[in-house]
Amino acid sequence: MVYLTRRERFNAAHRLYKAEWSDEKNFEVFGKCSYPNWHGHNYELFVTVKGKVNPELGFVMNLKTLSKIVRENVIEKLDHKNLNLDVDFLKGQITSAENIAIGIWKAIEDQIKQHQCELHCVRVVETENNAVEYYGE
């Protein structure tokens, strides 16, 4: 089994908060990410797929195909958007890196399978100090 990773990047705005809480309570739990007037991050996304090397072509999956799947289903939906307001697969959720990673997984899992590969990991890097990895369960 070989693991293949593609990196993409997107910039997006968000706010971490619970609508039923006061601004003070939200700040207590979510810190600066709770500020009411939004803020942005330069996210990095690492999508790792796994599979057998195709003996004829020498690769697990065509990187052009993987990049296209990620760009069309994820980057175009998230880049320069407000994650709380604009993204169908994050509607009604707290836009934490955890939920972003899970949403991205669901958005691309089936299409990866159509190329004789399995999705292995979605890694979302929110800041240089914070990252999450989701392995599908």
Ligand code: NI
């Ligand atoms: Ni934030």
